[in-house]
Amino acid sequence: MTNGYGKKPEFDFEKINFDLIKKYIIPIAIILGIIIIGYSSIFTVKANQEATILRFGKYMETVGPGLQFKLPFGIDKVYAGEVKRIYNEEFGYRTLRSGRESVIDSDFRGAKEVSLMLTGDRNCAEVNWVVRYKIKNLKDFLFNVRNVKATIRDVSEAVMRKIVGDRSIDEVLTIGRRDIEEVAEGEIEDILDLYGCGIAVQVVNLKGVDPPGPVKDAFDAVNKAVQLREQIINEAEGKKNKIIPFAMGKKEQVISEAEGYKIKRINEATGDTKAFLAVWGEYEKAKDVTRRRLYLETMARVIPKCEEIFIIDKDQKGILPILNLGGSKVTK
Template identity: 45%
Template sequence: MPSQNDDSGTPWGSRPQSPPDIDQILKKAIDRLKGSFGGGNSGKNNNGSVGKLLTIGLLLLIGLSLWSAYYTVPSDSVAVVQRFGMYLKDVPPGLHFKLPLGIDETTIVPVKRQLKQEFGFATPGARDPYQGARDGSRETQMVTGDLNAALVEWVVQYRISDPVKFLFEVREPAETLRYVSESVMREVVGDRTVDEVITIGRQEIEVEALVKMQELSTKYVMGISIDQVQLKNINPPKPVQESFNEVNQAQQSKEKLINEARREYNKVIPLAEGEKDQRIREADGYRIKRINEAEGDALRFNALFAEYQKAPEVTRRRIYIETMQAVMPNIESKVLMDDASSGLLPLLNLDGKKEHQP
């Protein structure tokens, strides 16, 4: 039975006695080149140049291998290494080496950088590197719970929490996040009226959308952690935008007048309340004063009456003298008359007495 040979003429079942010589291999290659170009004496003269070309090619191959064997991971990222397409390991930031010539492939994933996706608008220079083409006008068109249309713009800020899940668990995870975000936002906006969406319900919408987006991201094993959902501009559709703005202006004017009325109310009513309390306190003070004075006068009268019963003449005379002491200083003109005299008593000028003193 004839033996099966490979291209080099060596049987598959036999083992060569010694490894092939590099010079022999190069010589065979040169001979083949000579045969392909017609061979002859001119081929012998070109052996040196062909060898140099092969040497240069070999050096270029080695240099290319060395150049592709090292890579650098930024400080805010990690590198996911694949060997022949299969996941191998995660590599931290710094300078690292890998097997060249496409054996090992690395993918840089920014795990410490906050990424964001914008819906309905685009900030120049802030585009998500994982984000593909999109239709901004379509994704902002929503229907509220009271069957009104609204154009909602929002931003989702997220981080890559697990680079392996982000790369291998879900195909196009950033695009999946866009679909999840759009679906959740339509659901949350659809549960509220257009006035709530535009005015008082913005914060509740942001919180509820954040919770639901994170739940779906965890359910789909996307390797994404959502940090914040922030609503931007919320407008009605363009055909009714002017009428809607007029309604908003009227609402704002109403709120302005209400606030001004409340300001005047808060200015006048507390002042009136303060004056009322002041008058009440003054009346209470006057009442207490009069009661205390009356009680004091009653006690004084009782005390005088008790003394009067003990010595009526003495008490009567003392009361007379005390009364005269209290009354006389308030009388401007004073004339003293003697009832027993038959004529006029010479005038004693008591008012001018102090004026004539030296």
């Protein structure tokens, strides 16, 4: 069969087997269409993610981890975000390599413009810090603010400059660092919530606070002196806490011993008094007998302790009795 130009037609519809098409081709096409639609309709959200679904550019919903469904052919668009990840924004430095031995760089271009601040007592300090945050509302994070990262940096720098400007250089360098971190964390969170950024500030850490280079050595010397003073005070307090309890214990011991000695002496004096009064009573009853008894009792205690005993006859007529005081033998 030829056409009017003497050529065979490109398709010979008379030879097409429509029964074969109905039986095999159409079902296969339907199955392929279903597969394509299913593949473009199913998506997976990872365990640490959430995903927002937009339909023709309008927000529909936020879905969690797992197998999820959307309309195919670009009707629905999906935007995922890691809501369990901790994000870091570093100021005045940047981490080149993290790990057990982190490597940081604080001399890159623009670092000093961020870190150099004026304190409340008109001194300068180089403040390096990091803001750690998480996504708490993926919809707000994606659609409320055009550039969330830049907003976080601008707000954090403004808040930190205000806080440092309200404090003295000593507070910034030493005793006020924890207070600065807490105040900055709260104020940054409040402002970002006001902007609807959809993030939650986890913590603000001051990584390094130093005086400017030209005066750093002088500040270090002052800090060493302060630390030495604190060390000496702590050592003195330790000695005081050690010596005072010992002295108090010794005092109590001496007082206790004195009280015991007092009671002992009182008891002894009381006993001696009672004994004397008893003897006095007997003496009053028979003075001669009592006097002789006391004399004999005293001699009984004294004579055994004597090495030599001299007995002088009271009837001797000599004016001065001769005593053998030298210990030589006396001849009679």
